[in-house]
Amino acid sequence: xxxxxxxxxxxxxxxxxxxxxxxxxxxxxxxxxxxxxxxxxxxxxxxxxxxxxxxxxxxxxxxxxxxxxxxxxxxxxxxxxxxxxxxxxxxxxxxxxxxxxxxxxxxxxxxxxxxxxxxxxxxxxxxxxxxxxxxxxxxxxxxxxxxxxxxxxxxxxxxxxxxxxxxx
Amino acid sequence: xxxxxxxxxxxxxxxxxxxxxxxxxxxxxxxxxxxxxxxxxxxxxxxxxxxxxxxxxxxxxxxxxxxxxxxxxxxxxxxxxxxxxxxxxxxxxxxxxxxxxxxxxxxxxxxxxxxxxxxxxxxxxxxxxxxxxxxxxxxxxxxxxxxxxxxxxxxxxxxxxxxxxxxxxxxxxxxxxxxxxxxxxxxxxxxxxxxxxxxxxxxxxxxxxxxxxxxxxxxxxxxxxxxxxxxxxxxxxxxxxxxxxxxxxxxxxxxxxxxxxxxxxxxxxxxxxxxxxxxxxxxxxxxxxxxxxxxxxxxxxxxxxxxxxxxxxxxxxxxxxxxxxxxxxxxxxxxxxxxxxxxxxxxxxxxxxxxxxxxxxxxxxxxxxxxxxxxxxxxxxxxxxxxx
Numbered sequence: 001x002x003x004x005x006x007x008x009x010x011x012x013x014x015x016x017x018x019x020x021x022x023x024x025x026x027x028x029x030x031x032x033x034x035x036x037x038x039x040x041x042x043x044x045x046x047x048x049x050x051x052x053x054x055x056x057x058x059x060x061x062x063x064x065x066x067x068x069x070x071x072x073x074x075x076x077x078x079x080x081x082x083x084x085x086x087x088x089x090x091x092x093x094x095x096x097x098x099x100x101x102x103x104x105x106x107x108x109x110x111x112x113x114x115x116x117x118x119x120x121x122x123x124x125x126x127x128x129x130x131x132x133x134x135x136x137x138x139x140x141x142x143x144x145x146x147x148x149x150x151x152x153x154x155x156x157x158x159x160x161x162x163x164x165x166x167x168x
Numbered sequence: 169x170x171x172x173x174x175x176x177x178x179x180x181x182x183x184x185x186x187x188x189x190x191x192x193x194x195x196x197x198x199x200x201x202x203x204x205x206x207x208x209x210x211x212x213x214x215x216x217x218x219x220x221x222x223x224x225x226x227x228x229x230x231x232x233x234x235x236x237x238x239x240x241x242x243x244x245x246x247x248x249x250x251x252x253x254x255x256x257x258x259x260x261x262x263x264x265x266x267x268x269x270x271x272x273x274x275x276x277x278x279x280x281x282x283x284x285x286x287x288x289x290x291x292x293x294x295x296x297x298x299x300x301x302x303x304x305x306x307x308x309x310x311x312x313x314x315x316x317x318x319x320x321x322x323x324x325x326x327x328x329x330x331x332x333x334x335x336x337x338x339x340x341x342x343x344x345x346x347x348x349x350x351x352x353x354x355x356x357x358x359x360x361x362x363x364x365x366x367x368x369x370x371x372x373x374x375x376x377x378x379x380x381x382x383x384x385x386x387x388x389x390x391x392x393x394x395x396x397x398x399x400x401x402x403x404x405x406x407x408x409x410x411x412x413x414x415x416x417x418x419x420x421x422x423x424x425x426x427x428x429x430x431x432x433x434x435x436x437x438x439x440x441x442x443x444x445x446x447x448x449x450x451x452x453x454x455x456x457x458x459x460x461x462x463x464x465x466x467x468x469x470x471x472x473x474x475x476x477x478x479x480x481x482x483x484x485x486x487x488x489x490x491x492x493x494x495x496x497x498x499x500x501x502x503x504x505x506x507x508x509x510x511x512x513x514x515x516x517x518x519x520x521x522x523x524x525x526x527x528x529x530x531x532x533x534x535x536x537x538x539x540x541x542x543x544x545x546x547x548x549x550x551x552x553x554x555x556x
Contacts, residue, residue, distance in 0.1 A: 100224055143174060
């Protein structure tokens with residue numbers, strides 16, 4: 001029968017890009033990783049697509065981070081301006097951006113594994129799928145999420161009022 | 169009575185306990201105030217995290233999508249190499265005081281802020297050359313430029329001399345008409361979106377164009393609620409499009425067709441049509457090792473109304489002074505990301521906008537606009553091509 005790439009794409013692409021965007025903070029990079037992931041699915045069609053796709057994507061991300069040559073291929077940014085959405089008031093945009101930065105900072109305080117588990121759960125993965133995608137045991141997922149959620153909120157709350165985010 | 173550990177509490181919050189476990193935990197919670205409180209806290213935490221993660225996503229924005237340009241099968245010659253060789257003429261062409269011709273019928277759909285599609289669905293018309301234009305060569309060059317650019321189907325290039333024909337009355341009037349129609353759509357998105365300009369063609373060509381355009385647009389208008397269906401209607405009868413293309417090409421117009429995938433059972437017919445250059449991604453398979461990925465996915469792009477990330481503008485500077493403005497398209501098109509390779513160091517201004525990539529650059533006294541979904545590496549090629 002072969003892989004129904006169209007169905008795979010329809011079902012998972014948006015979720016994958018969203019997760020990767022949350023993970024990396026870079027939508028363009030997320031899209032590129034997603035494309036690479038789907039290309040690999042074409043090459044080696046998975047039987048259990050969702051955990052497989054996300055596992056591959058997260059692995060690609062890790063590999064990419066380690067690959068200096070790939071990093072250099074990234075966009076050479078001279079100037080990056082964030083523009084206000086046309087209907088949005090500037091102060092709303094500012095606030096949104098502030099929140100975004102704080103959330104990103106809070107996520108950054110998590111271990112890579114905790115962060116991945118959190119993001120997968122946010123994409124609607126059940127614990128079995130999270131276990132498959134991350135290689136963790138199913139029994140460990142609840143504890144991981146408990147820790148990740150708690151830590152993320154701690155850091156986020158500490159960031160309130162513009163105070164320096166505590167490390168730890 | 170032993171209390172419930174955090175992991176189990178969170179598993180209950182996430183509804184990941186089996187029936188027996190859940191029953192046991194719930195029984196305990198009913199009897200233990202401390203654990204019940206911790207469970208409530210865990211629930212609140214989980215909810216708050218979901219909300220916060222949502223802040224990392226793009227805000228929903230009004231979207232005006234121009235999903236398709238209609239292109240029929242290419243004429244038999246024009247192999248990739250020969251066409252690319254003609255890119256050397258791009259500079260000479262650019263010097264000509266003429267309007268570069270790109271043909272297309274695109275479908276513009278305005279969307280209201282809450283995402284509901286508007287009633288606006290109509291073909292947007294076509295740029296045509298003035299009488300002085302070298303009509304055959306220029307579109308081929310442009311088309312070749314497109315082909316070598318790993319761009320996804322539906323990419324359109326237009327060019328005009330700076331301050332030139334765009335200033336003439338026909339263009340301005342046509343722009344106003346298009347702009348007015350776009351404005352009539354509910355909550356059109358950023359003014360940065362390109363509204364295709366319409367230039368009145370020389371008289372003899374006009375009727376042929378109108379006929380071809382009417383043919384294509386008639387198909388699109390036929391009761392199509394969903395734009396992808398409309399485009400498939402336009403895409404499916406390749407022969408009709410081909411003959412439309414024939415008529416148009418005799419006037420120097422290249423009609424470009426994109427075949428977005430049908431969401432339902434029409435996948436088969438779309439795939440069957442895919443090998444044709446109707447899916448431009450396929451024709452690009454020769455040009456780059458990365459293209460097979462794009463080509464593999466190209467036939468499966470779905471035109472969706474996706475939320476648009478905040479507008480982001482990036483500037484990249486070229487030592488040669490070439491400047492490019494680029495909008496990164498939305499992720500619904502897998503080939504929609506543009507990446508600049510190192511070494512080319514061209515200036516790009518990147519704007520994320522309404523589901524389309526837009527590249528603008530100025531060189532040799534001409535302003536160029538490239539629209540469509542750009543595959544990875546396409547900017548590398550583009551920058552290479554434009555280096556004087």
